[in-house]
Amino acid sequence: MRGNLRTATAAAALQVGTIGLFVAVCAFFALMSPTFLLPANLLNILRQTAILAVLSFGMTTVIVVTSGEADMSVGGVTGFAAALTVTLLKLGAGTALAVLSGLGAGLALGFLNGLLVTRVGLLPFLATLATLNIGLGLEQWLTRGTYIPYSDPLIGLVANENIYGVPAAAVLLLFVFLAFYLLLDHSPWGRKVYAIGGNWQVARASGIDVARHTTLAFALSGLSCGLAGVLLVGRLSGLTPLAASPLLLDTLLAGYISGTVSSSGTPNVAGALFGALLVGVLTNGLAVIRVPTFYMNLVKGLLVLLVVTANAIQRRQAAVR
Template sequence: MEKLKALALKFKSLIGLFFLCIVISIITPRFLNINNLLNVLTQVSVNAVIAIGMSFVILTGGIDLSVGSILAVTGALAASLISKQNSLFLAILLSLIVGALIGAFNGLLVSKGKIQPFIVTLAGMTIFRGVTYVYTNGTPISGLSKDFTFIGNARVLGIPFPVIITFIVFLIAWYLINETRFGRYVYALGGNEDSARLSGINTDSIKTMVYVISGITAAIGGIIVTSRIGSASPNAGSGYELDAIAAVVLGGTSLAGGEGSIAGTIIGAMIIGVLNNGLNLMNVSPFYQSIVKGLVILLAVLIDKKNKK
């Protein structure tokens, strides 16, 4: 019985996703339609990619509230370069570089400046949203090439391309966190920063790097969103930071750091995506959807705290 209980606790997020799918499929059989399931995966892809980067930050005991604004500014940059230069490679490369630089900016303020991550990234959220408005002059950037819109709308062997991108990002992140020294240091830092420092780990470097990773994944999200919509809006990514944090928490990662997994984060993103899709199929008002999603997240945190006790 104890082994069964331990197994259930270990896979609680997956079990929760499974039962959620069963309940929604009973209430609305349209949920199991193959096109709808592919639509869910496509909608989940952006949040999943951003949440993967957020996982690295939260595993160290930090937080990144600026990912939505990074998504907006990098998406606007990509759209601008495509509309003016029509260079897909340049647009993607520079967007990823800018995402990494913004992440490094946040990380250095946290690690070297010794400022709380909440304050740094809250300020970053405001600053880079403002930069986006200035860069776009408050208007969407359109006129994007078919090569670029392919990223967010194409299917390869019936699988939406954003889903393939998410899977690639997941594999890279899984390898980093599970098979490298860097990954072990991330867990060590989140578990006990003082012990990690005394054991010879360059904690400042690790802190900076996790924010760089978060910036890169936010930029990937920006490219996907801009490509899917076919234009870059200065309002893009608003609220995405909350969905990313929710996915990480629902996936079983502790906000205190040192405990969690990338696979769990993907499951957490799926829970949010399935819940949103199910509520839409049931014609639930968007106002009530926010309440339901908030209650689910709160319940997940309470259950996690009770299990730890």
């Protein structure tokens, strides 16, 4: 009983700490730069964070279902989806076909991840590491390693323009958020995913098809990579090879922050949105106060270690209980 209370207190402390960190980060940048709090910049953060947030929802699904493992293939799958989209656009295929192909490419590689984990029996991070390189290879093969410029009016509109003063990307993000929120937190399928993550043996014993729903969770993460890839083509008005690769760290960060900010220690979709915004603010703020990119990674790497260490300690406490 006392152990229970201690775990709950630790979780609450972690929650308050994470939210406090967000406030502190915002306050710091607001003090350091007069431009940070301008509405234009805040809207810009929303626009920049949309891709990351979409990815974090998929990552969160994988973290939940595998009970703490991750999808390492984010950079490669997103890159391949973007490369396929831009290649098809370049070849004269319509926007609809190109977008659907990008989404399909993400879904296919995500499905491959799922099969490798559930049917072949690979550890999730190894399976997704292999897929990462397949995706990167396909991306480099399609782009031949050089920048492909192409601006599609519709994709560009969604990724970069405003609708009535609000970034279209933010509106899209809201819809994707709602879809993931309903799917993961308020649907029978979502309850199965949480059940598998909580204890897969119990889940199997109660009749849940563990392999099938785990595969679907990985496929969903792949699909969110596909969407992120399409948005990336809009953001970059084409595609720079390997532009998606740095997203892995940010996505992992957002996914695990989601765990520290939820009361149970298990990530959820709202927490992922919070995590993505925190990382988005950090990235934007560091750029606004002109910190070079390589220092930025130092900060993010440190943050990753902080978050996953807190997570590990929390888990161990829960296990001791």
